Amino acid sequence: MPTLDIALADIPEATPFQPEGWDVLLLRFGEEVSALAPTCPHFGLPLAKGVVRDGTLICPFHHACFDARTGAQSQPPGHGDLRRFEAVVRDGRVQVEVTDGPDHVATAHARQGIDARRFVIAGSGAAADACAHALREGGFEGAIEMISPSGPPLDRTMLSKAVLAGEKSPDDLVLSDAEALADLDVTVIDGTVAGVEPGHVTLTEGGRHAWDGLLLAPGGVPIRPDWPGAGLAGVHVLRSGAEAAALSAAAETARRVVFVGGGFIGMEGALSLAKRGLDVTVVLREEVPLAHVFGKDIGGAIRTEHEEAGVRFVAGAEVKGIAGDAHAEGVALADGSTVPADLVVLALGVRPATASITGLPLAEDGSVATGADLSVPGHPGLYVAGDCATAPTPFGTARIEHWRVALQHGRAVARAFLGADGSSDIPFFWTALGRQYRYLGHAEDWDEIRLDGDPSGAFLAHVVKDGEIRAAITAGRDADLAELHLRMKAAGGPIPA
């Protein structure tokens, strides 16, 4: 068993440090040193690039958080605590026995079944998976049922990236397979929830399932406008593993593809298919893609990056239908022109997947308003999470359709059901658009976006409203954004600009 022997003075204070040649991460707090596994349980990336502040270690890539002393994971994504090694500090030297073993340890509780309560989870996506794990980790002894028509939970974020780029299949993206769910003692039911009533749900396929706690996390349904030709063969949407697989297979024989919509899915998908050599056009209503989230400078740089990769844009366009007889042949625009296509992808956003579920107090946009713990006021035991929850955040009440937020929701629901305290965190998401762009906080409008750096190079931008930094965006300055995250977390929300 190799023993690392290093001078205490050679370990920087409160900065993740991985000695060369050693699979261990050292964190020094004065005379105290903690020794942890050096990789993140999310994508296995190096935590030596992370940031430490106020006892929290944050991974700079997708902002998983850990207790810097114990390695316990406090915020997703990824799953499992960091393995901790014993570090002995004596006479100015630090010795760590670096034993073999997995880097990450999931602390699931072995169920004894001594709680008669039943927790039902409708959905098998991000929020659902996180909730099932967190219930068991929190010591829940009762039954858990996961009801969903779409098979095991998978990492949906990779569908527009690795799957469309032809590098992975949806089967490679499973988060918790049948064995993992069986280990958690989760009963998986292939079905669709059609109605929610106090104490039970009904399924489209028939049958009633009783619950003492219910998490409804059905995610979103891609918007399919009522355009002529929208139902033709060759017109795709992208949400599920099956839809991604179908689109990726169709791309094998297609030459020209048009994405309608310049949001995250359209822009990521366009780049992935351009990488495969397809002739790709994005048709969008705005002049600059993603300007409503990132501002015009950063959106413009992203557009240029896509153009350099061969993607064409038809901006300021109004679509009036899909041209073709049996199969899509192009996208017809209001100005009378048609953008030719063998494949059309409607990337127009999602609406909450609640329209076919009865018994829910729906807001106008189809979401359900919840409290901070994701419970639904007036519906004891009912929680709604992920893309269909409109919930309080440190930046105001919002419906946020992003992966890490959905995972946090799932964990928060488990904590609330088990009567534990919730810990709120700052919303965060990432997107792969040639480079990795990362976004912290939440701002629907702003007075100013203060750019530090070059939007086509490395930059950090502060999104400022009423003298406060309400959000921040980066490409290439991940550690700075991670640091800002921990500052916002300490402040409990926006910080002075």
Ligand SMILES: Cc1cc2nc3c(=O)[nH]c(=O)nc-3n(C[C@H](O)[C@H](O)[C@H](O)COP(=O)(O)OP(=O)(O)OC[C@H]3O[C@@H](n4cnc5c(N)ncnc54)[C@H](O)[C@@H]3O)c2cc1C
């Ligand atoms: C292609 C793609 C790429 C993305 N990339 C990113 C990214 O890079 N970064 C990021 O932050 N976010 C990304 N997102 C967004 C992120 O995936 C979602 O915010 C997240 O998956 C929402 O989680 P959820 O649990 O609410 O819903 P989902 O993960 O969509 O899960 C919903 C589940 O509910 C099931 N279901 C639906 N209706 C019912 C019903 N009536 N009864 C039972 N089950 C039902 C569905 O089959 C599914 O299993 C991406 C989304 C897509 C589609």
Ligand code: FES
């Ligand atoms: S690799 Fe650490 S959060 Fe994704």
